Amino acid sequence: MASVTEPQESESVGTVVVAGAANLAIAAAKLVAGVTSGSAAMLSEAAHSFADTVTEVFLFVALRRGAKPADEEHPFGYGKESWVWAFIAALFTFVAGAGFSIYHGIETIVEGEESGPFLASYIVLAVSFAAEGVSFLKARRQIRTESSRWNVTTRRFLRLTPDTTVKAVYFEDSAALIGLVLAAAGLGLTELTGNSVWDGVSSIVIGLLLLVVATVLASSNVSLLVGRSVPRRVHTAIAAEIAALPVVTAVPTLFTMQLGPDGILVAAKVDFADDAPGGEIERASDEAERRLRARFPEIRYVFLDPTRGEPGRNHLDGGLDARPL
Structure with a gap:
């Protein structure tokens, strides 16, 4: 629905680069906290953030490749290539993020793991929530601005927009915030009960959340690649x-x-x-x-x-x- 002018495109590239760097730093912190505490949920959150980092790389490539001008070989331009890379990003989230989280959660429930100390994990989760929250608010503000310009609801805009980069950032930030809450809940219940099953369950739910997000984004990109009409x-x-x-x-x-x-x-x-x-x-x-x-x-x-x-x-x-x- 929304057009992407050159200044907006430059802003999108900068947003993706900053988000990627932030996700990488958060992923490293979560990994350290997860290894230290032995928490499956924290390790799942680390996988989640690493997946988001790689996704941002794919989205950066999507913006660059999709902006190439038309030539004799591709007279209608390279716009659809941006959806190819966005689709690959969704598949990576599906395999790396969701797959690891679900597998590690099941492994924790079946085999059990010693967890603790928890303080470092709580600190990392709190800092991560603040960082992801800032990114989410920025994405939501952009979505609301665009939906107002087209005089449609935010939900309808997300459904119809062909700019899957904006859609991916919004959904990933939403999933990241929900995932952090789930990880904190899993850690809290594990600490209160002394039973690591809660940690494993939290990891599985995080994986299912990533699965839903990846499926929605992949489906949207496939529809556009096939040749979707306008609203x-x-x-x-x-x-x-x-x-x-x-x-x-x-x-x-x-x-x-x-x-x-x-x-x-x-x-x-x-x-x-x-x-x-x-x-x-x-x-x-x-x-x-x-x-x-x-x-x-x-x-x-x-x-x-x-x-x-x-x-x-x-x-x-x-x-x-x-x-x-």
């Missing part, structure tokens, strides 16, 4: 803009596709008035492209195919409809 409201507005031209009788077919986080392709079969001369049809086609780009700067390509259709029958029911996340 239904945008689709309807595009059809209305074309149909409003004086020499246009109807727009019987309209197809749209996201070419990247900031690129849209529009292809339509247009029924022009039978008595319209060729020159007027050409001028109308140029006017349609001008209007569409003025209203939706993300539109990069507009292809109109003159065709015979039924007067007044416009393709208004296409586009992506919002479903629950």
Whole structure:
């Protein structure tokens, strides 16, 4: 939905770099605390943060590769490549983060482990929560700003946005905060009861949380890679803009596709008035492209195919409809 201008892209790159460095430092602290205390939940949180660090690397590559200009080999640009790297990032979270957490949690429950001391773990969790909280608030502020610009709810924006980098950061920060609370709960219950089962259960729940986040992000990127249309409201507005031209009788077919986080392709079969001369049809086609780009700067390509259709029958029911996340 949202376009990415050059300053916004530079800001996104900086955000990813800072988040990656912060995650790496937090992961190292969690690892030390986990090894010292023997806590499965802390080790799972360390795996979580290491996975987030590698994910930030993939997202950095996604931003760089997806911003490459179009060339003869790729005339529509490299926007979709950003979703390839974002998909790889989601798979890494699935395998490295969720896989390790679930496996280590089961191992702790089955075999049992000696835990303690806990103080270092609590300190690391508190510092990590503060750091992740700052990152989360920044991501949430960006999401709210963009959703307000498009006059949609935050939930709908997250569902429809083609900028999966912003979506990934928001979801990862949310999962990180929840995971820290779960790890603290597991440690607290283990310390109170002296039973490491709670620590193992906490680790498994953290793994399941990562599994859900990875699945949502992977599904979103796959949908965009296959060739997802624009949101239904945008689709309807595009059809209305074309149909409003004086020499246009109807727009019987309209197809749209996201070419990247900031690129849209529009292809339509247009029924022009039978008595319209060729020159007027050409001028109308140029006017349609001008209007569409003025209203939706993300539109990069507009292809109109003159065709015979039924007067007044416009393709208004296409586009992506919002479903629950």
